[in-house]
Amino acid sequence: MNKFSYVIKNTLLNMRRTPLLVFATIIAVLVSSFLVFTTLSARSIVENNTLRWQNGVHVVVFLDDRVTTTAHKQLEESLESYPEVRTVEYFSKSEAEEEFKTLFRDQPELLAEVDYEILPSSLRINLNDPSDYTLIINRLDGNPAVKEIRTSGEAIERLLSLTDTLVISASAFAFLIGFAAFILIINTLRLAAYSKKKEIKIMRLIGASSTYIRLPFIFEAVIESLIGTSIAVGFGWAVIEYSKNSIVAESIFDINISDDYLIFLTLSLLMFSLVFGLFASFVGIRKALND
Amino acid sequence: MISLKNVSLVFQGGSVAISNISTQIEDGEFVYLVGHSGSGKSSFLKLLYKEYIATKGEIEVANIDVSKLPKWKIPLLRRKIGIVTQEPQLLENRNTSENIAFALEVMGSLPEEIEAKTNTLLDLVELNENAYKYPGQLSGGEATRVSIARALANNPVVLLCDEPTGNLDPDLSIQIVSLLEKINRAGTTVIMATHDSSIVNRRKKRVIELNEGKITRDELDGSYIVR
Numbered sequence: 187m188n189k190f191s192y193v194i195k196n197t198l199l200n201m202r203r204t205p206l207l208v209f210a211t212i213i214a215v216l217v218s219s220f221l222v223f224t225t226l227s228a229r230s231i232v233e234n235n236t237l238r239w240q241n242g243v244h245v246v247v248f249l250d251d252r253v254t255t256t257a258h259k260q261l262e263e264s265l266e267s268y269p270e271v272r273t274v275e276y277f278s279k280s281e282a283e284e285e286f287k288t289l290f291r292d293q294p295e296l297l298a299e300v301d302y303e304i305l306p307s308s309l310r311i312n313l314n315d316p317s318d319y320t321l322i323i324n325r326l327d328g329n330p331a332v333k334e335i336r337t338s339g340e341a342i343e344r345l346l347s348l349t350d351t352l353v354i355s356a357s358a359f360a361f362l363i364g365f366a367a368f369i370l371i372i373n374t375l376r377l378a379a380y381s382k383k384k385e386i387k388i389m390r391l392i393g394a395s396s397t398y399i400r401l402p403f404i405f406e407a408v409i410e411s412l413i414g415t416s417i418a419v420g421f422g423w424a425v426i427e428y429s430k431n432s433i434v435a436e437s438i439f440d441i442n443i444s445d446d447y448l449i450f451l452t453l454s455l456l457m458f459s460l461v462f463g464l465f466a467s468f469v470g471i472r473k474a475l476n477d
Numbered sequence: 478m479i480s481l482k483n484v485s486l487v488f489q490g491g492s493v494a495i496s497n498i499s500t501q502i503e504d505g506e507f508v509y510l511v512g513h514s515g516s517g518k519s520s521f522l523k524l525l526y527k528e529y530i531a532t533k534g535e536i537e538v539a540n541i542d543v544s545k546l547p548k549w550k551i552p553l554l555r556r557k558i559g560i561v562t563q564e565p566q567l568l569e570n571r572n573t574s575e576n577i578a579f580a581l582e583v584m585g586s587l588p589e590e591i592e593a594k595t596n597t598l599l600d601l602v603e604l605n606e607n608a609y610k611y612p613g614q615l616s617g618g619e620a621t622r623v624s625i626a627r628a629l630a631n632n633p634v635v636l637l638c639d640e641p642t643g644n645l646d647p648d649l650s651i652q653i654v655s656l657l658e659k660i661n662r663a664g665t666t667v668i669m670a671t672h673d674s675s676i677v678n679r680r681k682k683r684v685i686e687l688n689e690g691k692i693t694r695d696e697l698d699g700s701y702i703v704r
Contacts, residue, residue: 393555
């Protein structure tokens with residue numbers, strides 16, 4: 187217990203000796219962890235939103251009125267036989283007219299002008315895997331009953347690809363800042379070890395174990411790392427809570443992310459920062475304490 | 478008991494610090510290690526507490542086989558040895574009492590034990606009046622006595638002193654040697670490296686003389702003839 191209090195006392199003494207470096211280290215860890223936390227949360231939010239779409243219509247095949255309804259029926263049956271297709275729903279011209287009227291009910295001028303005869307009947311397809319929409323396009327290529335094909339899969343894919351790019355870029359940036367934090371921790375520890383050179387020499391002569399000599403430095407790195415990450419995670423939670431009631435949530439996305447995922451992310455980041463601190467301290471004092 | 482059998486120490490680059498020496502020092506002995514600068518006195522002592530690792534030979538200190546001792550067990554060896562260096566190596570931000578207590582704190586002693594032991598050691602080295610003085614306020618002899626008290630804090634069975642009187646005038650040197658003899662009389666084996674012939678010749682103790690890393694003389698009630 188007395189040994190432990192010695193370690194804690196010395197950890198705090200070390201940190202007080204170089205306050206600016208300690209502050210810079212905490213900020214670097216904070217920014218890095220915040221970037222990782224927010225981008226991974228954003229990725230999860232986008233996935234949750236697109237998941238909702240995945241239960242909707244993925245491909246709409248507009249039918250050509252110039253071919254017979256038998257050809258339309260054959261097309262519907264062939265679509266239903268494809269393994270990647272979950273359901274196919276026939277949407278008649280009159281249903282298309284009703285849908286149009288509902289969608290544009292706020293624009294009576296437009297509704298008055300439109301010739302509803304041009305609205306085609308269609309087949310609305312729900313796929314087992316929305317990313318298979320290209321297979322459907324290929325299968326229907328050249329089919330005379332098909333007038334036009336539209337997919338929502340493309341939009342989903344674009345959005346997911348955009349968020350993937352966001353995650354990769356933010357992670358690369360977080361890695362760079364994390365590396366800066368790593369260098370800062372190493373420098374802070376080396377300065378602390380240098381300033382305590384005589385004390386360390388005496389401890390060695392007395393018979394203190396290497397682990398015991400290293401502990402204050404290890405604790406320092408771990409504490410700085412954990413403080414930075416804890417603040418970052420706290421900010422991250424606050425940003426998500428704020429966003430739930432923000433204009434973004436009302437206009438673009440539901441900020442739909444589970445607490446379980448956030449807790450998992452928080453614990454993972456804290457665990458990572460613990461390992462990060464241990465590793466940085468190992469590298470930082472290895473040479474300084476072996477002299 | 479301290480025993481060295483055919484011990485050599487060769488540094489990287491080939492310079493020979495210790496060359497095939499063998500000797501034995503019994504428990505409770507007081508031994509002067511003499512020789513001119515560079516004769517191997519410090520290397521001899523550093524081999525005993527494994528600051529240097531012998532290139533060949535066998536070393537045993539306080540029933541520990543130093544030659545085969547793995548690096549992680551060196552602290553266990555040093556807990557049985559007190560080490561006093563020529564520079565007292567005191568912590569400037571701690572007073573006399575705290576410098577002595579430091580050794581006990583590091584080894585995890587309880588606060589009440591630290592206080593009692595520190596007071597006993599202050600008595601032993603006769604520094605009670607200087608207990609709250611900082612190293613900058615102490616004379617050379619007083620600083621060396623603090624360093625000796627700190628080395629004794631964990632009840633070592635062997636005390637290794639590497640030229641503790643090197644920076645002191647003759648009177649202070651005699652005081653330090655008297656203190657070391659007092660410690661020796663209490664049962665601690667003392668090995669003191671010195672090149673001060675006036676001290677060695679006056680005290681009539683065992684003398685081991687080193688020259689170019691070899692033992693050239695080993696005499697009970699010996700003397701040190703400066704060549």
